Amino acid sequence: MTATATEPGRAGAARDDRVASRSLAARLLSRPEVGSLIGAIVIFLLFMAVAVPFRNIANVGTILYGASTIGIMAVPVALLMIGGEFDLSAGVAATTSGLSASLIAWNLGLNVWVGVVLALVVSVAVGAFNGWLLFKTGLPSFLVTLGTFFILQGVNLGVTRLLTGNVATADISDMDGFGSAQKVFGSEFALGPVTVKITVIYWIVLTLVAAHVLLRTRAGNWIFAVGGDAAAARAVGVPVKATKIGLFMAVGFCAWLSGMHLLFQFNTVQSGEGVGKEFIFIIAAVIGGCLLTGGYGSVVGASIGALIFGMTQLGINYAGWNPDWFKTFLGVMLVLATVVNVYVKMKADRR
Amino acid sequence: MSSATVERHDAAPSDTPILALDGVGKSYGNVHALRGVSLKVRQGEVTCVLGDNGAGKSTLIKIISGLHEHTDGTMTLDGAECRFPSPRAAQASGIATVYQDLALAPLMSVWRNFFLGNELRKGPFRTLDIARMKQICDEELAKMGIIIPDLDRPVGGLSGGQRQCIAIARAIYFGARVIILDEPTAALGVKQSGVVLRYIVKARDAGLGVIFITHNPHHAHLVGNHFVILKLGRVVLDAHRDELTLEQLTTEMAGGEELAELSHELRGVDPGKVVAPAEVEHGQVEAPARPDEEEPSA
Ligand SMILES: Nc1ncnc2c1ncn2[C@@H]1O[C@H](COP(=O)(O)OP(=O)(O)OP(=O)(O)O)[C@@H](O)[C@H]1O
Ligand SMILES: [Mg+2]
Numbered sequence: 163m164t165a166t167a168t169e170p171g172r173a174g175a176a177r178d179d180r181v182a183s184r185s186l187a188a189r190l191l192s193r194p195e196v197g198s199l200i201g202a203i204v205i206f207l208l209f210m211a212v213a214v215p216f217r218n219i220a221n222v223g224t225i226l227y228g229a230s231t232i233g234i235m236a237v238p239v240a241l242l243m244i245g246g247e248f249d250l251s252a253g254v255a256a257t258t259s260g261l262s263a264s265l266i267a268w269n270l271g272l273n274v275w276v277g278v279v280l281a282l283v284v285s286v287a288v289g290a291f292n293g294w295l296l297f298k299t300g301l302p303s304f305l306v307t308l309g310t311f312f313i314l315q316g317v318n319l320g321v322t323r324l325l326t327g328n329v330a331t332a333d334i335s336d337m338d339g340f341g342s343a344q345k346v347f348g349s350e351f352a353l354g355p356v357t358v359k360i361t362v363i364y365w366i367v368l369t370l371v372a373a374h375v376l377l378r379t380r381a382g383n384w385i386f387a388v389g390g391d392a393a394a395a396r397a398v399g400v401p402v403k404a405t406k407i408g409l410f411m412a413v414g415f416c417a418w419l420s421g422m423h424l425l426f427q428f429n430t431v432q433s434g435e436g437v438g439k440e441f442i443f444i445i446a447a448v449i450g451g452c453l454l455t456g457g458y459g460s461v462v463g464a465s466i467g468a469l470i471f472g473m474t475q476l477g478i479n480y481a482g483w484n485p486d487w488f489k490t491f492l493g494v495m496l497v498l499a500t501v502v503n504v505y506v507k508m509k510a511d512r513r
Numbered sequence: 514m515s516s517a518t519v520e521r522h523d524a525a526p527s528d529t530p531i532l533a534l535d536g537v538g539k540s541y542g543n544v545h546a547l548r549g550v551s552l553k554v555r556q557g558e559v560t561c562v563l564g565d566n567g568a569g570k571s572t573l574i575k576i577i578s579g580l581h582e583h584t585d586g587t588m589t590l591d592g593a594e595c596r597f598p599s600p601r602a603a604q605a606s607g608i609a610t611v612y613q614d615l616a617l618a619p620l621m622s623v624w625r626n627f628f629l630g631n632e633l634r635k636g637p638f639r640t641l642d643i644a645r646m647k648q649i650c651d652e653e654l655a656k657m658g659i660i661i662p663d664l665d666r667p668v669g670g671l672s673g674g675q676r677q678c679i680a681i682a683r684a685i686y687f688g689a690r691v692i693i694l695d696e697p698t699a700a701l702g703v704k705q706s707g708v709v710l711r712y713i714v715k716a717r718d719a720g721l722g723v724i725f726i727t728h729n730p731h732h733a734h735l736v737g738n739h740f741v742i743l744k745l746g747r748v749v750l751d752a753h754r755d756e757l758t759l760e761q762l763t764t765e766m767a768g769g770e771e772l773a774e775l776s777h778e779l780r781g782v783d784p785g786k787v788v789a790p791a792e793v794e795h796g797q798v799e800a801p802a803r804p805d806e807e808e809p810s811a
Contacts, residue, residue, distance in 0.1 A: 189665075378640045380632040383621075387629050390618035397580055397616035398683075399601040399630030457620040 194451030195463030197503035201449060201495065202466050202473070209477035216480045223350075223357040229472025230365035231420070233465050235439070236446035237368045238416040240464035241376065242409045243447050246389035246456030247303035249292060249413050251310035253439030258314050259285040259421025260431040261322055264331040267339075274339035282418045288314070289414025293407030315437060322433035335429040347419075348426035361423050365465070368416065372461040385409065390457025445492065446471055449499040470495065529592060530555045531690055531722050532577065532608075538585030538746075539572050546572040548746045549586070553739075554691060559713055559723040561733040563766050564743035570726045571613050573743070574693045577724070578610040579603030604630070607690030611697050613726075615680045619669030623661055624650040626668050627683050653682040658708050673700040685712055691722040698732060710736055730763040742766060 190196070209216040235252055242249055249255075262284045267277030288310070295306050319329070326332060334340055350359045376382035384405045387395035396402045425431050448454065449470060450463025474495065478488055530553040539547040547569045554560050554577075562570050575581045576588070579597030587594050590606060597603040600610070617626050624643075627650040635642040647664050654661055659678045661671065668676055677700045684692055694713070698706040713736045716723050727733050733740065740757060742750040742765055750765055757765075 374640075378643075380634060380639070380641065383625055383629060383632055383641070386621050386625070387618045390620045391616075394614075394616040394618050395629065397578075397600050397610070397612055399599075399604045401599070401601060453620075457618065 191506055194458060194460040194503070195466060196451070196506050197499050198450045198463045198466040198470065200502060200506075201499045202470050205470055205473050205477070205495075209473060209481060213477050213481035216477055220355050220357075221476070221480070223359070223362075225472045225476050226362045226469075227359040227472075228475050229465075229469045230359065230361040231423070232439075232442055232446055232471050233365040233468030234361060234368060234420050234423075235413075235416055235443045236450070236464040236468045237365075237372045237461050238409070238413040239440075239443040240447035240450060240452050240459055240461045241372055241385060242413055243444070243452040243454070244376070244389050244456060244459040245385045245406055245409045246392060247296065247406060247409065248307060248444065249289075249410065250304065250307040250440045251288070251292065251314055252307075252413055252417060252443055253436040253441075254311055254314045254318060255285060255288050255414065255417035255436075256420040256424065256439070257318055257431060257433065257436035258288065259418045260425040260435075261318055261331060261421075261433060263422065264334055264425055264431055265321070265325055267337060268332050268334055269325055272338075274334060274337050274343050276339075278343055278422060281421065282415070285414040285418035285421065286411050287414070288417075289411040290407055292413075293403075293410035296406065296410075297403050311440065318433045318436075329434065330430050330432045331425075333429045334425075340426075343422070344426040346426075347422040364419060365468070369461055369465040376461055381405070381408075386457055388456075442471065442492075445496050449496060449503075451503050467499075470499075531591060533589045534573075534577075534586065535589070536586035537573075537576060537583045537588060539569075539576060539581060540584050546746055547576075547583070550743070550746075550748055551586075552741055552748070552751075554722045554724060556690065556722045557717060557720050558738040559717050559725055559736050560739045560741065561737035562724060562726045562741050562743065563728075563730070563733060563762075568743040569746040570743055571695055572746075574610065574695055574724060574726065575612075577603070577691075578608060578612075578693055580612075601630070604687070607688065608693065609684040609688035609691070610693040611677075611680045611684045611695060613695040613699075615676055617668045617676055617680060620667050623654075623664040623666060623668055623671075623679060627653070627679060627686075631687050649686070650682075653686050654678065656708075657682050657712075658705055674702060674705060677701060678705060681709055681712070685716060688716065688721060691724065692716050693724040693726075695726045696728065697725075698727065698729065706732070728766075730759065730766050734759045734762055 215221055235256065239249060239252055259281045263274070263277035263281035265277075266272065266280050267274045270276075292303070292307055292310055295301075295310075296303050299306060322329060322331060335344075346360075348360065350357050352358070376385060384395065384400045387398075387400050388402050388405045392402050395405075421431075424435065446467030447459065447464040449467035450460055450465070452459030452464065471492070474491055475488060478485055478491065532554040534550055534552040537547060537550045537552075538545065550569075550573060552560070552562075552573070562573060564570050572581065576583045577597075579600040579602050582596055582598070589595065595606075597606075603610075618629065621629070624647045628646050633642040633646050633649075634640060635645075650664055657678045659675055661675060661679075668679060671679075677697065681694065681697050684694065692713075694709075697709050701709065710732060713723050713725055717736075717738075725733065725737065734754070734757075738754055740750065740752050740754065740762060741748055
């Protein structure tokens with residue numbers, strides 16, 4: 163063998179002068195959450211200009227509360243989308259959780275906390291069931307969770323009517339453990355002029371934890387991989403099933419958190435609640451830069467998406483506009499944000 | 514990578530193989546991709562698997578790497594019968610693979626792909642040791658002789674050969690006992706192919722077992738200790754390198770007469786010939802006459 167090829171090693175690796183190093187701006191612009199950040203700033207400035215109450219610092223609490231109720235679910239839904247799957251049952255699953263806690267505690271006359279813990283089991287089990295069904299049937303998650311969506315919707319109504327003869331659960335505010343549970347899931351505190359709901363704290367903590375997991379842990383690496391190319395991920399030793407089922411269970415956990423807030427905020431749960439929410443979570447995730455095809459996205463972006471949602475919802479109110487148009491506005495936002503995301507990413511990748 | 518270099522040029526290959534297949538078969542529904550294949554992989558040797566397109570080479574190594582389970586026969590690892598339920602299980606046994614389709618996640622960065630499934634972690638919270646992973650990735654790629662200036666770039670934007678180099682560097686870095694390379698040099702330049710062949714030799718010298726799949730008889734003959742030729746899912750030749758010359762190997766790979774016929778046929782092509790430019794209707798380029806169609810290649 164004539165040894166003409168260079169010795170393996172540094173010597174052979176001259177720098178490639180066709181590739182200019184990328185500027186910091188280009189790198190920042192190629193982050194998935196850029197589009198949502200731009201959108202959030204634009205919306206913020208818009209409502210600052212047109213809605214007088216929007217400028218009132220005391221209303222920050224209300225806006226953040228609106229954002230947090232969406233954000234708590236948008237974060238795990240974004241993780242799931244990065245992992246390549248959808249969960250259309252996420253909205254009604256929160257209601258299922260609230261109903262379970264309330265019905266279990268009320269009908270068995272137990273401490274409210276028992277209901278809370280059993281509701282957690284139910285919620286995580288629903289998530290695991292979604293994941294299991296996905297792999298068992300081999301169907302796309304859009305279909306599988308659409309099935310779960312209808313199943314849960316029916317169960318919510320049916321079981322509630324069966325046990326209470328009503329469409330809502332009974333008021334559990336005088337039961338044992340209600341006070342402490344309400345402190346955990348439905349309290350609020352003052353921070354200067356701003357009243358902060360506890361869900362805001364949960365939302366921020368969830369966002370930080372999820373962002374850390376996604377970018378700095380092995381599980382995060384696996385989430386990107388199973389969403390980007392599940393077959394390739396499996397071939398190099400990533401446990402694809404466990405990762406995806408884990409993601410569905412994370413959605414279940416957050417649905418529980420969300421459901422507990424519903425219950426302890428209003429003392430009762432409406433059994434028809436939550437329908438249509440699933441799309442709002444997905445919209446927040448997409449505005450935040452998640453690709454529908456998986457493998458790419460950001461939880462911080464999803465949280466910014468939730469913030470946009472919160473600002474818009476109240477901004478329209480504060481501006482005195484007809485709230486009938488809210489959904490239209492949301493749809494326009496979705497399309498615009500997605501176009502901006504794609505455009506910014508394309509530009510940044512070229513630089 | 515190169516440790517105790519045991520000099521054992523054609524020493525008697527009597528030691529027990531790390532991996533042995535006995536009468537292994539694999540059906541994809543009604544397609545019998547592999548039938549009764551027996552094969553031994555010994556550490557410190559290079560086993561070349563050769564054969565036509567669709568012969569079943571990739572299917573064979575996918576069984577060994579845990580991607581598929583065989584439907585017939587037995588596989589033994591260190592003398593004990595085994596079945597890998599997943600690639601993760603095969604990797605835990607020290608088997609690393611470069612797949613023909615590379616198995617890279619296109620939207621993930623170079624270093625994340627390199628360590629996918631084998632992430633390095635540090636600290637009490639087991640967070641990713643990103644700095645070290647990037648450094649190792651950079652070094653390993655440099656050893657392959659390719660330059661990727663920004664390891665944070667998604668691999669989807671790299672050239673086919675660059676991607677192949679990442680997959681090869683990854684397998685060589687993580688292979689502990691057996692390295693499987695499925696057509697690793699298919700997309701590579703002359704220089705990088707040379708590096709890969711050297712790596713195969715180094716891995717052999719380090720005492721690893723190597724399974725090398727290629728369509729290039731020259732490459733195979735340069736590094737192979739054993740040659741296994743598959744045809745339509747069956748082993749048609751299993752020989753030690755002492756028993757074969759390069760010419761014989763080439764002839765065997767091409768199915769004997771086929772090569773002779775080809776060289777006879779191509780003698781008339783007149784390589785220096787230039788033809789006046791013309792436009793051609795779709796599908797009007799004539800198919801070369803091939804009288805001996807015997808393969809039902811789908
Ligand atoms: N997933 C699958 N489902 C059905 N048939 C398959 C599948 N994978 C491979 N086959 C069939 O099995 C046979 C062997 O395929 P295999 O990929 O092992 O060939 P190969 O020897 O690696 O070919 P090449 O040199 O082109 O890579 C082919 O006939 C192929 O069509
Ligand atoms: Mg192949």
